[in-house]
Structures are given as structure tokens and as C-alpha cells.
Amino acid sequence: MGAPGAGKGTQAKIISEKLSIPTISTGDILREAVKNHTSVGLKAKGYLDEGNLVPDDMVIGIVKERLVEKDCANGYILDGMPRTIVQAKALEDACVDIETALLIKIVDEEVITRITGRRTCGTCNATFHIRTKPSKSGIRCEKCYGTLIIREDDQPETVKNRLRVYHEETEPLIDFYKDRGKLKSVDNQDTIEKTTEVILEILGI
Numbered sequence: 001m002g003a004p005g006a007g008k009g010t011q012a013k014i015i016s017e018k019l020s021i022p023t024i025s026t027g028d029i030l031r032e033a034v035k036n037h038t039s040v041g042l043k044a045k046g047y048l049d050e051g052n053l054v055p056d057d058m059v060i061g062i063v064k065e066r067l068v069e070k071d072c073a074n075g076y077i078l079d080g081m082p083r084t085i086v087q088a089k090a091l092e093d094a095c096v097d098i099e100t101a102l103l104i105k106i107v108d109e110e111v112i113t114r115i116t117g118r119r120t121c122g123t124c125n126a127t128f129h130i131r132t133k134p135s136k137s138g139i140r141c142e143k144c145y146g147t148l149i150i151r152e153d154d155q156p157e158t159v160k161n162r163l164r165v166y167h168e169e170t171e172p173l174i175d176f177y178k179d180r181g182k183l184k185s186v187d188n189q190d191t192i193e194k195t196t197e198v199i200l201e202i203l204g205i
């Protein structure tokens with residue numbers, strides 16, 4: 001968990017490689033659906049473009065389908081889901097046992113600076129940052145050589161809306177998981193590497 005731009009996706013990918021378990025990013029799944037013009041993508045596009053949450057039913061369905069795939073048998077990292085109390089309760093109802101809810105804390109001003117510098121690969125979704133994590137291949141992705149783009153929802157006005165949505169809809173999950181004794185939190189550090197170090201320590205990996 002964490003505000004947009006907190007580094008959830010970046011850290012999830014690093015940790016999932018370390019543990020050899022998949023990261024399930026609802027944001028990536030939805031963006032892929034939009035790109036491929038699937039029926040889910042067509043329904044989701046407007047919400048994504050404006051920085052609003054897609055309806056709970058839609059993400060709950062997507063995640064439930066994804067979690068029964070073979071590669072999830074030994075665990076997984078959920079990135080960006082749950083984002084509402086309704087989604088968190090739906091996971092509990094489906095007996096999805098979340099071991100740890102990890103919160104990356106970041107202040108809103110830092111979010112704006114970060115997101116406006118973010119560049120995303122249009123082909124493989126890898127993320128870079130012009131200041132903190134530039135691609136070694138310049139304007140192309142260093143992993144697949146795809147073109148780096150600014151996500152539609154990383155535009156400043158949309159980011160402000162995403163922050164508002166985060167505070168209103170997602171922040172209540174902090175108490176939800178605290179009450180269940182599952183919450184662990186980390187302050188966002190100066191570098192990606194330092195944040196990873198603290199997370200691994202907190203998780204005891």
C-alpha cells in the first residue's frame with residue numbers, strides 16, 4: 001500500500017524477483033487490457049485516464065481469476081490491490097490470506113515530484129525515473145528497448161486526483177490491517193536501494 005508514486009510497483013518487482021514469486025499488479029493488468037481494447041479495457045479506460053478507481057467488482061474479478069493460476073501456488077505480491085475496504089473484505093471472503101500489508105509512507109509533495117519524472121515502457125511496463133532511476137538506454141527501455149512514455153494518469157492534474165482518491169478510499173485500509181495485526185510500514189528512503197533494504201529487514205527476508 002501507499003500513495004501513487006510511493007514506489008509500490010518498483011519495490012514489488014524487486015522483492016518478487018528475490019523471492020521468486022509473481023507480482024500481481026492490478027494497474028498493469030488494467031493498462032494492458034486498455035492497450036488491447038478488451039471488454040474490461042474499454043470499461044476501465046475512463047477511470048484510469050482520470051485517476052479514479054475502477055469499480056470494485058471489476059478488480060475483484062480480475063484478481064480472483066489471476067490468483068488461481070499455477071505460478072501463485074507458492075505466494076505472490078499484490079501491488080495496488082486492495083485499494084478499498086470493499087476489496088479487502090472481498091479478499092477475506094474468498095479466503096485469500098494476506099500475510100503482511102506493507103505500507104510505504106510518502107508525503108504528497110514528494111509524490112508530485114516523483115510521478116512527473118516517471119517514465120514507463122509502453123511495451124513491458126518497466127518503470128524508470130529521469131532523476132532516480134534513468135534507463136541505461138536513454139529514451140528507450142533498458143529491458144526490452146520499447147519506447148518510454150509518460151502514462152496518461154501521470155499527468156500533474158490526474159496525479160492530484162489520484163492523491164485525493166488515495167486519501168479518501170485507500171487510507172482507511174491502514175486501520176483495517178492494523179486491527180488485524182498485519183500492518184507493517186516503512187518510510188520512503190532517499191533511494192530505491194535503501195527502501196528495499198529497510199523492507200527486506202522489516203519482512204525478515
Ligand code: AMP
Nearest residue numbers: 026027047048052053054059080081083
Ligand atoms: P496503479 O498502477 O496501481 O497506480 O493503478 C493505476 C490505475 O488503475 C488506478 O489509478 C486505478 O484507476 C486503476 N486501479 C488499479 N488497481 C486498482 C484497484 N485495486 N481498484 C480500483 N482501481 C484500480
